[in-house]
Amino acid sequence: MTAHGTDRNGLDALYQEIILDHYKNPHGKGLRDSATGESAEVHHVNPTCGDEVTLRVHLKDGVVEDVSYDSLGCSISQASASVLYDLVIGKTVDEALAIHQEFLTLMQGKGNVEPDEDVLEDGIAFAGVAKFPARVKCALLSWMAWKDATTQVVAGGEDKS
Amino acid sequence: MVSPGPAIGSTSGLSGLLPELEVIRKDFPILERTLAGGMPLVYLDSANTSQKPQVVIDTMVDHLERHNANIARAMHQLGAESTEAFEAARDKVAAFIGAPERDEVIFTKNASEALNLVANTLVWAGERQIGAGDEVVITEMEHHSNIVPWQLLTQRTGATLRWFGLTDDGQLDLSNIEQLITERTKVVSLTWVSNMLGTINPIAEITRKAHAVGAIVVVDASQAAPQLPIDLAAMPLDERPDLVAFTGHKVVGPTGIGVLWGSRAVLDQLPPFLGGGEMIETVRMDVSTYAGIPHKFEAGTPPIVEAIGLGAAVDYLGHIGLGAIHAHEQAITAYALEGLQGIKGLTVLGPLDAALRGGAIAFELDGVHPHDIAQVLDSRGVAVRAGHHCAKPAHARFGVQSSTRMSSYLYTEPREIDALVEALEYTRSYFKLD
Numbered sequence: 001m002t003a004h005g006t007d008r009n010g011l012d013a014l015y016q017e018i019i020l021d022h023y024k025n026p027h028g029k030g031l032r033d034s035a036t037g038e039s040a041e042v043h044h045v046n047p048t049c050g051d052e053v054t055l056r057v058h059l060k061d062g063v064v065e066d067v068s069y070d071s072l073g074c075s076i077s078q079a080s081a082s083v084l085y086d087l088v089i090g091k092t093v094d095e096a097l098a099i100h101q102e103f104l105t106l107m108q109g110k111g112n113v114e115p116d117e118d119v120l121e122d123g124i125a126f127a128g129v130a131k132f133p134a135r136v137k138c139a140l141l142s143w144m145a146w147k148d149a150t151t152q153v154v155a156g157g158e159d160k161s
Numbered sequence: 162m163v164s165p166g167p168a169i170g171s172t173s174g175l176s177g178l179l180p181e182l183e184v185i186r187k188d189f190p191i192l193e194r195t196l197a198g199g200m201p202l203v204y205l206d207s208a209n210t211s212q213k214p215q216v217v218i219d220t221m222v223d224h225l226e227r228h229n230a231n232i233a234r235a236m237h238q239l240g241a242e243s244t245e246a247f248e249a250a251r252d253k254v255a256a257f258i259g260a261p262e263r264d265e266v267i268f269t270k271n272a273s274e275a276l277n278l279v280a281n282t283l284v285w286a287g288e289r290q291i292g293a294g295d296e297v298v299i300t301e302m303e304h305h306s307n308i309v310p311w312q313l314l315t316q317r318t319g320a321t322l323r324w325f326g327l328t329d330d331g332q333l334d335l336s337n338i339e340q341l342i343t344e345r346t347k348v349v350s351l352t353w354v355s356n357m358l359g360t361i362n363p364i365a366e367i368t369r370k371a372h373a374v375g376a377i378v379v380v381d382a383s384q385a386a387p388q389l390p391i392d393l394a395a396m397p398l399d400e401r402p403d404l405v406a407f408t409g410h411k412v413v414g415p416t417g418i419g420v421l422w423g424s425r426a427v428l429d430q431l432p433p434f435l436g437g438g439e440m441i442e443t444v445r446m447d448v449s450t451y452a453g454i455p456h457k458f459e460a461g462t463p464p465i466v467e468a469i470g471l472g473a474a475v476d477y478l479g480h481i482g483l484g485a486i487h488a489h490e491q492a493i494t495a496y497a498l499e500g501l502q503g504i505k506g507l508t509v510l511g512p513l514d515a516a517l518r519g520g521a522i523a524f525e526l527d528g529v530h531p532h533d534i535a536q537v538l539d540s541r542g543v544a545v546r547a548g549h550h551c552a553k554p555a556h557a558r559f560g561v562q563s564s565t566r567m568s569s570y571l572y573t574e575p576r577e578i579d580a581l582v583e584a585l586e587y588t589r590s591y592f593k594l595d
């Protein structure tokens with residue numbers, strides 16, 4: 001049943017093999033409290049479709065120690081959480097925020113932004129998602145949650161000092 | 162896997178289909194559209210919004226080209242023509258639902274505004290004012306538009322919101338109706354047909370119970386008006402709801418127009434909703450007095466051309482006949498239920514008997530999220546809805562976060578259901594489910 005046109009109307013650009021792999025075998029999924037650094041947890045919802053993520057960030061000495069998450073959602077939102085996990089763990093907060101910005105720019109680029117594989121690694125697979133406006137929110141759900149949680153930890157640390 | 166449903170091409174024998182289906186489809190220009198990749202449009206999202214027949218489009222264009230003027234307040238020929246067309250639309254809507262009186266038909270922006278009109282005016286001083294200790298009863302299968310206004314009302318008044326639950330097969334659970342509808346109940350508000358489960362609710366039975374304790378009944382007819390014959394005047398008084406809301410864009414009319422029908426007795430007891438032009442009798446600096454219904458609830462310049470378009474829409478449906486449309490929906494729904502259930506891993510939510518339900522079928526497909534299903538279907542020209550369909554409590558009741566929904570209408574053909582089934586099989590293979 002697969003012989004329906006070669007590009008299948010852009011489907012294959014959206015559902016890159018990398019995305020489907022992350023969807024089937026998500027990295028870092030599940031909420032954890034094993035890390036020792038300062039943490040914050042947020043819950044984000046995509047109000048149009050109801051997709052949800054609960055995401056916890058642990059930061060230690062300015063480095064992303066762990067990102068753990070529980071989520072319900074489509075292949076795009078699940079895979080992007082998995083890619084986020086791979087990209088930010090072990091980075092300094094500033095490095096991770098720069099990667100976040102790069103991913104955001106890619107997703108908001110309507111398909112006209114050339115992704116930088118050195119920065120985004122598997123995240124470049126989402127370049128095709130940017131051409132589907134209805135799915136951009138799916139790809140950004142966990143990324144926005146991560147930024148929210150990270151900002152909360154950083155702000156909490158500043159409050160105390 | 163090939164679906165065991167009737168094979169493509171064997172559908173002419175399906176009984177109940179509209180006899181002039183080919184002609185009806187020609188009335189809807191959008192159905193001839195093709196989408197990306199030259200795919201013909203298979204529009205199965207009519208419960209979300211229906212497509213528009215040429216006569217609605219033409220009526221609106223003609224009004225704008227030839228008769229446009231404000232209504233009621235313009236003392237010239239165009240003003241008279243516009244007013245006449247607007248009020249004729251009210252007559253058509255009144256006929257469509259069998260309203261006992263044409264002045265009981267109030268134009269709103271949509272069903273949501275109609276429901277909010279009721280839930281707001283019940284908070285304010287008046288004969289029906291709701292207060293602490295009073296109860297409002299709704300159901301777990303409501304659209305958010307018939308939930309949130311009542312949550313706001315009960316929060317603002319200190320009244321209590323109570324809920325009819327659902328049975329496992331997607332019906333209202335009426336087993337505790339005696340405990341739910343009591344002398345404390347002031348309002349019972351429920352949907353006639355569920356937009357998620359498709360369930361058709363026993364409006365007459367519930368209204369009788371509510372009226373027996375002096376409560377008013379509000380019916381959300383957004384999904385019923387498109388597909389069930391409604392004759393309010395023919396309903397016995399104790400079984401006739403007091404207020405009925407529906408939305409224009411689901412009955413082949415335009416967006417921006419909705420309807421609240423209310424019995425004169427209840428509408429007269431409610432205070433005005435919005436203040437402004439047209440809703441007054443006289444305005445002085447110390448106090449104003451208000452117009453009678455329907456104008457009391459129609460402040461400001463209304464959506465004139467939209468109302469006129471709605472008049473043409475309900476005329477069109479009335480011409481085909483709601484009984485025939487209902488039979489068509491049932492035939493298509495039965496055919497779709499059969500085809501869908503032949504797909505491996507697919508579970509239909511709600512009643513499985515087409516006679517008990519409307520033409521919206523929500524389902525789950527094991528291993529594929531609704532967003533991904535809708536995306537693959539869209540690449541093949543099949544338009545469905547994915548998500549919670551503004552019915553989150555009903556989804557929660559069945560332990561699902563979201564679902565995919567196909568919904569048919571009077572222009573839906575069996576071969577479009579075949580296209581859906583085939584596209585779902587393709588989705589399974591695309592995501593390598595076997």
Ligand SMILES: Cc1ncc(COP(=O)(O)O)c(C=O)c1O
Pocket residue numbers: 208209271272273274304306307352354355356381383384408409551
């Ligand atoms: C059952 C039900 N109630 C209310 C509405 C709200 O209609 P509208 O958005 O036009 O106000 C809808 C449509 O989405 C519906 O299906």
